[in-house]
Amino acid sequence: xxxxxxxxxxxxxxxxxxxxxxxxxxxxxxxxxxxxxxxxxxxxxxxxxxxxxxxxxxxxxxxxxxxxxxxxxxxxxxxxxxxx
Numbered sequence: 161x162x163x164x165x166x167x168x169x170x171x172x173x174x175x176x177x178x179x180x181x182x183x184x185x186x187x188x189x190x191x192x193x194x195x196x197x198x199x200x201x202x203x204x205x206x207x208x209x210x211x212x213x214x215x216x217x218x219x220x221x222x223x224x225x226x227x228x229x230x231x232x233x234x235x236x237x238x239x240x241x242x243x244x
Contacts, residue, residue, distance in 0.1 A: 162199060162206075169203065170210060177211075184211035191220045198223035 177184060190213070192204045199206075204219040 165199075165203070166206065169207070173207065173211070184213050187213055187217055189218045189220070191222065193222040193225070195224065 176182075190204050190207060192202070192207065194203060198221075201209075202219075202221040202223075204221045207213070208217055208219060
């Protein structure tokens with residue numbers, strides 16, 4: 161059902177990891193913003209499972225909020241990352 165989005169998303173991430181030399185296991189925070197739909201399972205979950213990321217990755221799924229999502233996630237990210 162999500163073949164097209166998976167192809168684009170995973171191809172982009174494969175290239176990003178290759179170009180940066182970064183491993184998916186090095187990711188601490190994953191933010192996925194989708195304006196048009198809210199898939200289940202979420203795109204963040206699909207990414208975490210595909211790349212076998214660590215269980216303690218902080219994942220944020222922002223769906224249906226358009227450009228305003230950036231403000232929401234910045235505030236939430238700051239709150240989450242400053243808590244000990």
